[in-house]
Amino acid sequence: xxxxVLTGGVGGAKLVLGLTRIMxxxxxxxxxxxxxDFTHLGLPVSPDIDTLLYTLSGKANAVQGWGxxxxxxxxxxxxxxxGGPDWFHLGDGDLALHxxxxxxxxxxxxxxxxxAAWGVHVEVLPMSDNPVATxxxxxxxxxxxxxxxxxxxxxxxxxxxxFDGVQHSAPAAGxxxxxxxxxxxxxxxxxxxLSIDPILAVPGIEAALRRTTAPIIAVSPIIAGKAVKGPxxxxxxxxxxxxxxxxxxxxxxxxxxxxxxxxGDDPGVDLGxxxxxxxxxxxxxxxxxxxxxAAIDLARLFRP
Ligand code: GDP
Numbered sequence: 001x002x003x004x005v006l007t008g009g010v011g012g013a014k015l016v017l018g019l020t021r022i023m024x025x026x027x028x029x030x031x032x033x034x035x036x037d038f039t040h041l042g043l044p045v046s047p048d049i050d051t052l053l054y055t056l057s058g059k060a061n062a063v064q065g066w067g068x069x070x071x072x073x074x075x076x077x078x079x080x081x082x083g084g085p086d087w088f089h090l091g092d093g094d095l096a097l098h099x100x101x102x103x104x105x106x107x108x109x110x111x112x113x114x115x116a117a118w119g120v121h122v123e124v125l126p127m128s129d130n131p132v133a134t135x136x137x138x139x140x141x142x143x144x145x146x147x148x149x150x151x152x153x154x155x156x157x158x159x160x161x162x163f164d165g166v167q168h169s170a171p172a173a174g175x176x177x178x179x180x181x182x183x184x185x186x187x188x189x190x191x192x193x194l195s196i197d198p199i200l201a202v203p204g205i206e207a208a209l210r211r212t213t214a215p216i217i218a219v220s221p222i223i224a225g226k227a228v229k230g231p232x233x234x235x236x237x238x239x240x241x242x243x244x245x246x247x248x249x250x251x252x253x254x255x256x257x258x259x260x261x262x263x264g265d266d267p268g269v270d271l272g273x274x275x276x277x278x279x280x281x282x283x284x285x286x287x288x289x290x291x292x293x294a295a296i297d298l299a300r301l302f303r304p
Contacts, residue, residue, distance in 0.1 A: 002182050003185070004029045004031060004179050005028065005185075008033045008190030008191055009195065010066065012048070015186070015219055016122060017288050018290070019292040023296070025122045030052055033190070033199055034048065037132075038133070053115060059118070068094055070093075072091065075095050087150060087151045106129040108129050127198065128171060128175075129173075131169075132169050134161065136158050137159045139156055158231075161193055161194065179205070183303065186217050186299075187256075190221065191235070209255055216252075216257055216258075217257060219259075219295055225243050249271050258273055259274075259276075260298060261275050262281070275298075276297065
C-alpha cells in the first residue's frame with residue numbers, strides 16, 4: 001500500500017512519524033509545504049522540510065518543538081556580538097543544512113540528499129521547487145509568514161492570506177506521480193490555511209487529488225474547540241470561522257472522504273463526511289502510530 005501525505009511542519013511530522021510505525025517508510029511520500037520558506041542572511045531556509053527531516057531522522061528537539069536536539073548556538077552568539085539580526089534562531093547544526101542547500105541543486109535534490117545521508121526512507125518532497133511565499137494581510141500590514149510567525153509571534157490580526165508566486169510554480173518532480181500511485185492520501189493535522197492550502201494552490205496538485213480514486217482522509221488539528229499549538233484557532237476566529245471540525249470539513253469540501261477527529265469531539269453532530277474517532281493528541285510515539293492507524297483504517301472503508 002502506498003500513502004501520500006500532505007503536510008506542514010510539526011503537526012504533520014508527528015503523523016508522518018506515526019505512519020512509519022505502521023507501514024514501510026518507503027511506501028510513504030510526504031508532500032511538504034514550502035510557503036514558509038525564506039532566505040535569511042543569504043541562506044535558503046525551508047522550515048517544514050527541515051522539521052520533517054529532523055523528525056524522521058530522530059534529530060528533532062521534542063521539547064522546543066522546532067530545530068535539533070542537542071543544538072549548539074556558537075553562530076548565533078557570534079552573530080549577535082556583531083549586531084546581526086537575531087530574530088530568527090539558527091543553531092549550528094541547523095546552519096549546516098541551510099549551507100548545504102545553498103551549495104547547490106534544486107530544493108527537491110538537496111532534500112533527497114539530506115534524507116539519504118540521515119537514513120530517512122520516507123520520500124520527502126517539497127510541494128514545488130519554485131519559490132512560493134505565504135503572505136498575510138494583517139492589521140500590522142502585509143507580512144511574510146516568518147515575520148508573522150516568529151518576529152510578531154502571530155499577534156497581528158489576519159484578514160487574508162495569499163501565496164505569492166504560486167501561479168508560476170509547478171509541482172516538484174515526483175509529487176503528481178506520488179498522488180497518482182497512492183492507495184490513500186492523508187492530509188496531516190497541519191494548519192489548513194497556512195500549511196495545506198499552499199500545497200493545494202500549486203497548479204496541478206488539486207487536480208491530481210480530484211482525479212485519484214484513492215480515498216482522501218484528513219486528521220483534524222482541532223481538539224475540543226482548540227488547536228494543539230500555533231495560530232490555527234486564532235486564525236480561524238479572525239477569518240470568522242468556528243473553531244470546530246465543521247469548519248475543517250467545510251474548508252476541504254468535497255476533496256475529503258473522511259476525517260479523523262478526537263474521541264471527545266462532536267458527539268451527535270453529523271459532519272457530512274465519514275469520521276473515525278480516536279484520541280488525536282499525539283504526545284507519545286504510540287499516539288502517533290494510533291492516529292496514523294485510524295486514518296489508514298478509515299481509508300480502507302473506501303477501497304474495494
Ligand atoms: P507548523 O508548520 O510547524 O506550524 O506545523 P503544522 O502546520 O504541521 O501543524 C500545526 C497544526 O498541527 C496546529 O493546528 C495544531 O493544532 C496541529 N497539531 C499539532 N500537534 C497535534 C497533535 O498532536 N494532534 C492533532 N490532532 N493536531 C496537532
